Amino acid sequence: MNVEMFFKGGLSMNKHIKLIILTNNVVGESNYLAEHGLSILIQIESGEKKENYLLDCGKEFFTLQHNMKEYGISPKSFPFRAIILSHGHYDHTGGLKGLLDASEKNIPIIGHPDVFINRISYVGGFRTISSPFNSSEIISSGGELLLSKDSVEINSYLRTTGEIPRMNKFEKNPSFRKVTSGHFLSDEVDDDLSVIINVDKESFFLLCGCCHAGLINTLERAKQLTGKSKCYGIMGGLHLIGASQERIDFTISELKKWDPEVILPLHCSGKEAMCQLMLHFPKKTKLLNCGDIFTFEIN
Numbered sequence: 001m002n003v004e005m006f007f008k009g010g011l012s013m014n015k016h017i018k019l020i021i022l023t024n025n026v027v028g029e030s031n032y033l034a035e036h037g038l039s040i041l042i043q044i045e046s047g048e049k050k051e052n053y054l055l056d057c058g059k060e061f062f063t064l065q066h067n068m069k070e071y072g073i074s075p076k077s078f079p080f081r082a083i084i085l086s087h088g089h090y091d092h093t094g095g096l097k098g099l100l101d102a103s104e105k106n107i108p109i110i111g112h113p114d115v116f117i118n119r120i121s122y123v124g125g126f127r128t129i130s131s132p133f134n135s136s137e138i139i140s141s142g143g144e145l146l147l148s149k150d151s152v153e154i155n156s157y158l159r160t161t162g163e164i165p166r167m168n169k170f171e172k173n174p175s176f177r178k179v180t181s182g183h184f185l186s187d188e189v190d191d192d193l194s195v196i197i198n199v200d201k202e203s204f205f206l207l208c209g210c211c212h213a214g215l216i217n218t219l220e221r222a223k224q225l226t227g228k229s230k231c232y233g234i235m236g237g238l239h240l241i242g243a244s245q246e247r248i249d250f251t252i253s254e255l256k257k258w259d260p261e262v263i264l265p266l267h268c269s270g271k272e273a274m275c276q277l278m279l280h281f282p283k284k285t286k287l288l289n290c291g292d293i294f295t296f297e298i299n
Contacts, residue, residue: 014299015157017197018043019207019235022067023058023095024266024290031070032290035063037091038209038237038267041071042195044158053158054083054099055195055236056209059091061098067290075102083143084160085111086209086236087192088119091267093131100141109143110152110160112191118179119187123242129176151225157198157298163190164213164221170250171214189213196222199232199298208236210268215240216254233262235294241270248273252280264288 023039037059044051058064065075080103086092093115100107116138121129135145146152151162166172166188178187189212197205204226211218215238223229240248251273255263263285265274277285288294 014046014297016045017205017296017298018045019294020071021266021288021290021292022054022071023056023064024288025268026287026289027291028289030289030291032067033063034290035059035091036267037063037094038086039064039067039092039095040207040236042158042197042207052078052080053154054080055207056086056092057083057095057099059094061095061102064095064099065102070291075099076104078103080107082108082110082146082154084193084195085109085115086194087112087189087212088115088117088131089129089189089210090132091129092209093133096131096143097133097137097141100138100143103142106142106144108146109138110146110154112149112163112193113147114178114191115147117191120177120179120184121175122177123175159196159225161193161196161218161221161225164192164194164217166213167217167220168214168250170247171217173212194218194222194236196226197298198226198228199296202228203230203232204228205232205296205298206234206236208234208238210237210239212239215251219254219258231258231260233260233264233296235262235264235266237267238265238269238273240265240273241268243270243273248276252276256280260284262286262294264294 020041022041023037027034038056039058040055042053116135119130149163153159173188176187177184192212195207
């Protein structure tokens with residue numbers, strides 16, 4: 001799905017990418033607030049021109065709004081070109097309606113058609129983990145929904161993975177259920193997607209929300225879409241929290257083949273997996289807090 005015309009093209013020439021962590025599970029010595037959630041501001045600069053996209057909205061608008069103001073931007077007037085929802089869980093969509101209500105303009109919302117379905121988790125007891133809002137509420141608040149199972153090509157350097165094929169036996173989601181026609185069904189979180197940033201002719205950068213599809217499945221999907229076999233870097237939730245050692249070993253073994261230059265695990269990546277990533281990739285793995293910024297150049 002190509003929506004470049006909807007966004008009226010993109011920036012030309014070399015571009016500077018700035019990824020700002022607005023919401024994450026951990027915070028350092030700063031005035032930022034932490035919560036169980038994720039939101040990453042994608043700023044793309046070319047000369048004096050700038051584009052702004054938001055990947056996910058965290059769990060609570062209160063936290064998102066506070067951290068946006070701490071970074072020096074206002075939810076009311078900040079010019080988002082689009083908000084990208086990585087999937088429909090509450091800790092990635094909870095701040096969406098508040099952000100739309102606070103904004104002075106309508107904002108395109110990119111995601112999967114299943115992003116607003118009802119879902120349940122059995123991890124830590126029976127609980128609802130759906131988005132707290134339905135699609136009608138989001139539209140009423142000024143969200144312009146662009147929902148597709150396919151990859152959405154926003155411009156020549158930014159696209160979503162769309163729905164990700166599940167290709168290996170390790171990256172599964174056994175504890176999730178979805179409610180369909182009054183029945184509880186196994187939920188493999190088919191709406192899970194990531195963002196691909198084209199770095200150069202040979203490599204891409206992968207920006208993940210929770211990576212419920214599995215990091216290795218997601219990398220393979222990015223390779224399929226871009227035709228590129230090199231991943232410059234990975235940032236975001238990797239959903240290895242509570243993962244078996246077998247799955248962590250598989251992930252690390254496959255990551256060594258990909259050999260990314262930087263690995264920035266956030267949110268649901270899990271302490272055990274983060275420690276093992278630092279052990280196996282000591283010069284490449286960095287642990288970041290709310291308010292931290294990662295930058296790189298693309299061309």
